[in-house]
Amino acid sequence: MKTGVQKIVEKYGKDKTRLMDILIDVQTEYGYIPHEITVQIAEDLGMSEVDVDQTISFYHFFSQKPTGKYHIFLNNSAVANMMGRAEVAHTFMKELGIRFGEVTSDGLVGLFDTSCIGMNDQEPAAIINNQIFTRLTPFRVKEIVRDIREGKSIHDMVVADYGDGQNSSDLIKSVVANNIRKIGPILERNFKPGQVIEKITKMTPEQVIDEVKKSNMRGRGGAGFPTGMKWEFCRNAAGPKKYIFCNADEGEPGTFKDRVILTERARLLFEGMVIAGYAVGADEGILYLRHEYKYLQAYLESILKVAREANYLGKNILGKKGFNFDIRIQFGAGAYVCGEESALIESAEGKRGEPRDRPPFPVEKGYLDMPTVVNNVETLCAVVKVVLNGGDWYKSFGTTESTGTKLLSVSGDCKFPGVYEVVWGFSVNDILDMVGAHAEDVQAVQVGGPSGAIIGPNEFNRILGYEDLATGGSLIIIGHNRDILSDIVLNFMEFFIDESCGSCSTCRILPTLLRNKLLKILDARGVKQDIDDIVAWGKILKASRCGLGQTAANPMLSSLKNFRHLYEKKIQKNKEYDSGFDLGQAVKESCEATGRVPNF
């Protein structure tokens, strides 16, 4: 074990900032990170044990206990539940004889929950030993468990056809489906790899930035920051080295369009990173890829290899002296907050994914304290087309404030869940038509994931765009048969509780208190004061450091705004105060231990 670990540590040049990679390799090799390995890594890297431990214990996919030869991570997002996760989960437990969070006594299988894995259009889905299993049914679960007991390899357990497009290529071989339902100017295949790199070799970096600025395009990662401006800031920032990060953490429940781009348009994305590098004067790019998408690793590496061979990456690209750029892939290890750009940088430096205080912004002081651009996958793809066809061309799509197109990830109660590229300016009603959901069958639409808003039919005429309903692209359609409070809102609150990094007092504590209020109301113990408290307490979260905490009350606040009657129906009308305290529950444990029956 000792020499094995040494080899891993040496593979990454005994570099502390590569701790994530080291831990991922150890986790893959041993199935967990035993204490003695933690101690050894600390020693080899000149860190203390708690230094290593604080990174390990932060990430969902690192474990300090054995996770089983086969480790099953079953998605527990709201949409997974809508699509029948409960029976699937139940069957797993029954067939394996364990509960979630446990490993079978023979050490063969571990069963765990996990936050949205980016497969909302094909739920219920699970990750087993880094492979994705979609559209699970109780029957399929029985097959999987049988195969596991027979010792089959993960690849042999796949019985259905592989998914469409590259999903069936030799290097992926996955059942994941793309579900691309609508192609627009960004996804369109009218582009030859290298074509735009060739073009920029004849442009100055400033000209490239000007073209992007002219397009008025804004970042597609959610915050909507103007891309050209971001690049210009970074170009003008002083630093001996600069970096381009592609944010492929895609953790917002309900979002999966970046996964489809990575599968089908990886060349376009990498070309976008090269362009960004040229524009800001960076020679290193890092694709920060969520661990859930590890099944794409071999495929993406192969594309990078081909690009290097064609000199689209490497030194003196396409003969242009001093135009150097290369890309490496950095995996995360299961933490939604790492999608926040400064947390992503911290994580890539081998640390806990805790967002940084701003200022300074990453463009001034980012990765390894150097000026760094962080852009979303979709942003970097769009940029290629902007430089190819010009900023004016791009502006011809969409509205004045929201130029171009947007990739939507649509899931939930509709006929055609999947990825749609639409021009900005669509209304929610238009989208519902497009995805095969009749407005009269739709109770609500969750726009922009848990951190966004849940809206009802009276707002379906609102327009998607920065002017009105901004969205990172996730739309979850919720039919009439769903219980918004218990199926959606509660699930989203649990999500924020699980994913808070825990460093701000507000974001660490309040989501739990708010969730408890919701539970009290669902338990028919709520009073009007509880509703008032939710509104007042929700505001406090605005004082949190990053977007996660700032929006963590949104599931409750927006449902309270648009579906207040659901709360009012559940509270007690004739009571002003209820502590919510349940004496029977409180003494249950001690009664069981003493064999007494409470008398009240």
Next chain:
Amino acid sequence: MSQFVKFTIDTIECMATRGQYLVDAARENGIFIPTLCNYPGVKPKGSCRICTVKVNGKLMTACTTPVAEGMNVENESAEINDLRKSIIELLFVEGNHFCPACEKSGSCELQALAYRFKMLVPRFPFQFPYRSVDASHPKIIKDHNRCILCKRCIRAITDDSGRSIFAYRKRGIGVEVVVDPKLGKQLTDELAQKAMDICPVGSILVKEKGFNVPIGARRYDKSPIGSDIESMQISKI
């Protein structure tokens, strides 16, 4: 560029050195902005959020925000004060703070701020979490019940080669601050005392002596928190 900048806090005109953090700039102008996770000389990490102010209408933490020319800072408004009070209440309900039995009582910054903001009964339900006391280290006791997870000890105390002695574990509501098993054993008397002094509450205590400071001589017995800074302003007027 001039070395000095002018800005206002609650419409009071202030002056400071460019690049100074807002809390420090305010202090020099005789204005108290409450802090918990911040500590002089230690790199700030806005985690407690108690120093939140509004800068040009936007919520920002004063311990991490450098002053800039023309900033309008809102510090003592009803809204900000209630926000701060609610954060103190959150910290009280999150842990187990039985002040009368705590050695830091009277010198504790959390308690002092609770007095300043006139906290009586927190608006939030007590969580009464199960937390342990780690007394396995020769020099110090780490009482997790009282830890407000401010990270002061983490940031301020390392060994000679920069290795952490204190560190976070886990995330979210499960976060805890733990002591390195090996380095904790090698802690010198001097560092142990420094750790106890740096901790704003009674979560790090030096072993084998207790209640050293008599009631009446404790840090906040005679002058409430912030009064030293605010007295500067009164004398200025």
